[in-house]
Every structure is written in C-alpha cells, then in structure tokens.
Amino acid sequence: MDPVKPVPEDRAAEPLTEYVQRVSRRVRAFDRRRPLVWDLHLTGLWVLAALIDASGGWRNVAHDPDVPIGLVLALSLALSVPLLWRRSHPQVALLVTLPAALVNAWSGAALQAALLQLLLVHHIALRLPLRNLWWAVLVVIAPTCVTVARYGDSAGSWNQQVGSQILSVGVATLIGITVRTRRDYTEALEDRARRLETERDQQGRLAAAAERARIAREMHDIIGHNLSVITGLADGGRYAAARSPERAAQALDAIATTSRQALGELRRLLDVLREEDQHGTQAAELAPQPSLTDLDQLLDGVRRAGLPVRTTVQGRATLPEGRQLTVYRVIQEALTNTLKHAGPGATAHIDLSYETGGAVALTVTDTGRGGPATAPSDGRGLPGMRERTSLYGGTLEAGPRPRPERGWRVHLHLPEESPQ
Template sequence: MEPVEPLPQDRAAEPLTEYVQRVTRRVRAFDRRRPLVWDLLLTGFWVLAALIDAAGGWRNVAHDPDVPAALVLALSLALTVPLLWRRTHPGAALLVSMPAALVSSWSGAALQAALLQLLLVHHIALRLPLRTLWWAVALVTAPTCVAVARYGDSAGSWNQQLGSHLLSVGVAVLIGVTVRTRRDYTEVLEDRARRLETERDQQLRLAAAAERARIAREMHDIIGHNLSVITGLADGGRYAAAKSPERAAQALDAIGTTSRQALGELRRLLDVLRDEDRTDRAELAPQPALTDLDRLLTGVRGAGLPVRTTVQGRATLPEGRQLTVYRVIQEALTNTLKHAGPDATAHIDLSYEAGGAVALTVTDTGRGGPPPAASEGRGLPGMRERTSLYGGTLEAGPRPRPERGWRVHLRLPEESAQ
C-alpha cells in the first residue's frame, strides 16, 4: 500500500509573526548591503507624492491659493530631496529644508511636504546626540510660528496650531528615542553574549590546557619512574649475567613486572584521552597512596638503589595529599636513579605533624649538583605544581658542603591553614 501524502491543511502552517520577522530580516539585510537603494526608493516616493500635490491639491489647505506654481514646485523639491540624506546627515538635511519650510509658511502655500521634516526629526532622535533635539524641535516649530504670526486666526486658533504641531513633533521624537533605546539595548545584549561566548571559549581552552598539563604530569611520573627502574634493573642484570645467571633472571622478571605495570597505567591514561565514554571505567584504577609506598621502594631497591625510611608520627591524610607526597617521593627517587651515579644511597624522612601538616625530606649520597637538563624536564615543576595545590613549599637542591648528594624537602601546612 502506497503512503498517503499529507493534505496541505494537515501541514503545520507557519505562524504569521515568524513570517513577518523573516521578511523583516531579509529587508534589513538587503538594506545593510545596499543602503542607497532604499534611500532612493523612499525619497523618490515622497518626491512623487509632493509633485502630485503641487499639481493643484495644495490649494485645498493653502492660506493663499495664488502662490505661483513655479514656487510651489521648487518648494516641493526642496522639502523632499534632502530626505536622501536623512540617515547619514539628518541634521544637515533639516537645515537644508528649513528655508523652504519658512517660505512655504510665509507665502501661504502651507505645503503638506513640510510635514516630512518630522521624519528628519525622527532620525535626529535616532542617530544624533539627544541634546541636538532642542534646536531641531525649535527649527521645525519656527514655520508654524511664522504661519500663526502672518495669517492669524484665518488658519485656526494659534494654540490649536501650535498644540497639534508640538504633538506631532513629540510623537516623532518619542518613536525615535524608543527605537534608539531598543537598538542600544539589543547591541548591549549582543556584545554581552559575544563576551560571554569568548569567556566560555577561553575557559574551555584553559580547562583543556590544565587537563593536558595534568595528564603530562601523570605520564611523566609514571613512565619516567618506571623507565628509570627498568634501566637500573637492566644495568644490574647485565653485570650479574656473567657471574650469577639466577640474579640476571630475577632482574629480567622484575623488568617484565615493572614494564607491565607501566603499560597498564599508560593505557588507563590513553583510555581517558581516547574515549569519553570509558572515563568512568578508567577511573576505577585508584591513584597511588602512601600505602603503596612499600611497592615503590621495592622496585627502586630492585633497580640497585638502597633506600632507608624514617617515619615519625601517624596520621590519616586525604587522598590528594597522599598522592602529592607519593609523587614527590617517586620523582626524587627517579632523579636519584638517573643522576646520582653508582653506589648512591637514599634516605626518606617522613614526619606527620599536628593538624594534618606533613614534612618530607628525601636525600641521597650521589654526585650532587643540578640534574642534567633540569630546566627542560617536568620533574621539579611538576612537584612544585602539586605542592602549590595545597599551599605547601618545596625546596630542591644540592646538600650543603661537606655533604654530597641531593636534597628535596616538602612541607604541606595544616588543612585549616590553606
């Protein structure tokens, strides 16, 4: 069975307001592209209307119907042609048309085209500083005052003429001010929307940069440490291969374990980057804590670096603080494996103070001096970034003479002092 086409009356009709808005937007877009076309059309319409009135209709309302036709024609053109500049130079257009309006009132022609000055007043209220309205209203009122002074009550009572004229001027001004207020308010809203959009984009870029920095820091801590351990195990296994094959096999087993652990953690980080839907699953792997310190030290000792630990006090730290302390120890020991040289030893002194404060000192007996290319790496900057998150301080540098080696000192203040 073939599908039945819906009848025209079954289709949702476009609302009239949306149709009008769409047409209005198109007209405004065309006017922005070709403003002269619209100005010529509007001016041509009023010129044509004024010329038709000058053919004889003006005598129906004139104070003096015997005004020469040539003068009426010239006045009609002088009152309508300046409308071409109503949007670009409304004040100048009003000044140009003023002599014709005064002559029209003085001669008694009282041309209806003089009412087009209200359109110029509207554009002055719309585009020029509002203080300009005072002299604009005074100018357009002058011809009415001239007609009242010259012809008196023959054209009606003076208060009726002035009242109706001022009312017309007030309506033109009010419309201009209203449209101007709405336009300015719309521009403010659009500018605010643009700024909010820009700020939103900036926040997204900052968040993305912070996330990249966090991931780079995590990858440095994980991969850098594990590769250093693997390098130490490989060097030890090479020396042990000739004398003790069993020790070499143990070194190879440790290399495999360490590399698999590093590979697993790397995959977890890459999962977060690759697929947002898998973020929850990736986060199931917990971040290391101080309870994992023994495993870290076992790997370091297996790589050939003797490490002693001293712990003073006891406290339960939040996960974020534990991760910071753990990563600082990890980075310090990694640098020792890389730069301290053979026969170096390390000592970890961890002290839990009152109120949740923590003091950590990691020292080694290596060659001392700054690590090679320290400014190019992320080790020390990463430790300082982690420490600053909790308002702590980090000092790293060679141990004072005559001692040899490197010293890293971390202190995290009380949680309430942050």
C-alpha cells in the same frame, strides 16, 4: 477515509511575530549592505507622495488655492528630496528644507510635504546628541508661526496651531529616542555577549593548557620513574649475567613486570583523553591514582633496581587523595632522580611525618655523588613537584645536602588543611 497526517514541525505555520522579525532582520541586513539603494527607494516613495499631493489635493487644505502650480511643484521637491540625506546629515537636510517650509507657509499652499520635516527631527533624535533638538524644534515651529501671523483666524487659533505642531515634534522626538535607546541596549547586550564568548574561549584555552601540563607531568612521573627502574635492573642484570644467571633471570622478570606496569598506567592515562563512544559510555575504564598505600610497591621496584631505601614514618593520619598523590609523586620523582644521578653504591632514606591538622612533612635524602643539577635533565621533574606542592599551599626544597654530607635532599611540607 484516510487519517489526517500531522503537519511536521518545520512546516507548521510560524507565528506572526517571528515572521515579522525574520523579515525585519532581512531588511536591516540589506540596508547594511546597500544603504544608498534603501535611501533612494524610500526617498523616491516620499517624493512620489509629495508630487501626488501637488497634483491637486493640496488645494483642499490650502489657505490660498491660487498659488502657481510651478511653485507648488518646486516646493514639493524641495521638501522631499533632502530626505535622501536624512541618515547621513539630518541637520543639513532640515536646514535645506527650511526656506521651502517658510515659503510654503507664507504663500498659503500648506503642502502636506512640510510634515516630512518631522521625519528629519526623528533622525536627529535617533542619531545625534540630544542638544541638537532645541534648534530643530525651532526650525519646524517657525513656518507654523509664519502661517498664523499671515493668515490669522483663517488658519486657526495660535494655541491650536503651535500646540499641535509642538505635539507632533514631541511624538517624533520620543519615537527617535525610544528606538535609539533600544538600539543602544541591543548593542550593549551584543558587546557583552562577544566579551563573554571571548572570555569563555580564553578560559577554555587556559583549561586546555593546564590539562596538557597535568598530563605531561603525569607522563613524566610514570615513564621517567619506570624507565629509571628498568635501567637500573638492566645494568644489574648485565653484571649478574656472567656470574649468576639466576639473578640475571630475576632482573629480566623484574624488567618485564615494571614495563607492564608502566604500560598499564600510561594506557589508563591516555584513555581518559578519549571521548565518549557512540553509545554514550565512557571508553576508558578508569583506575584510581596511586596513593600512599601503593608506596611499598614503589619501593620494592626501586630496591629491585639496585637502590637500597629505608623509610621512617612518624605519626598516623588519613590524608585526602589529592595530598596522598602529591606525597607519592614527590617520593617517586626524588627516587627517580637518585636512580639517574646518584651513581653506584648510593642509598636513600625517606622520612615521612604526619603532623596535626593534616599537615605533612617529607624528607628524601640520598648518599649519592650528585643530583639533578649534575646531569642533563628535561626540566620537568622539579617544576612538576613544585606545581603539585603549590596546589595545597605547601613548600618544596631541593638541593645538595650540607657538607660534609654527600648526596641530595628533597624536603616537602604541606600545611594544615584549610577549614571548609
């Protein structure tokens, strides 16, 4: 005997509630696309039911079975056809059925089609302000009062007839208000979901813009500095080529070393943009960002490019990685600008001071002939330094040194770390 094969999940019998919800969604979607078709079908159904009752069943409950059949048919149509406008103009439809309902009550036909007025009351409660329910209740109860007044005890007691009608109107009204409340609540949830989705997309775009700015800032720091060092080395090697071939060879070696370092840093920066590979492992082998421990290597490269640099360090402290990166990048950018714009014979001085509470003060000065304002710039250097500084609530000042001194001055101050 063959074993019984399990039924796939997508072919398993779906729960009844899910099936009903799926059918309901399809019906509502069809209704939104073709409301007139849906109204015509439902109105035709109620008209057919009214005509079936008018074919003879109405006499079972009529107070006067001898009402002319022509009047019965006319009343049946007058009470059912206005349902076509039950959604667009429920008030008008209810007023149109009022004369037929009064004639139905006075003649004693007591057609069941008069109950269709409750459907119009339901739509008034569903679609219009609730203050419209008062007169709608009066319109529906008026025919009942006519029936009791004309036929007396044969129609039943006053309390029984009017109370039963008020109860019916209350049920129709309550159903309409319940459906309306649920619909409004659903629309509010959908609107909130749309706003949250819009806000999420906006946050995603802002995050992407911030990431692009961060990457551009890092690329500027890496490429700009290393190219400035390479330019300085190339210029020095050109002058040394004729007089000292050994110095020229050293300059070429330094250019090659600096180029490899720049390419390595740039490759690591670009690798972090790659998505995870098909095995779920990170494609890039991430390396730590530079810190103040790498400052000596940075200064060696600048000195090989022909810029003498002196350093003064006061105090000692262990800074978080983010603060170290900020100080490192500011020093790197300041020395890069000096290499670009200070001219031959310039020197630079770095004064780094660790203060209490994790505060840092940094001053980078040079003795050159100018600064970033004296030559064309891509506009990323100083803004990038200020952006890094603002992350930690610090201040950055950059400008010419006061006379009679020459050169450029960059001053950074990072305040104390805020307590967690």
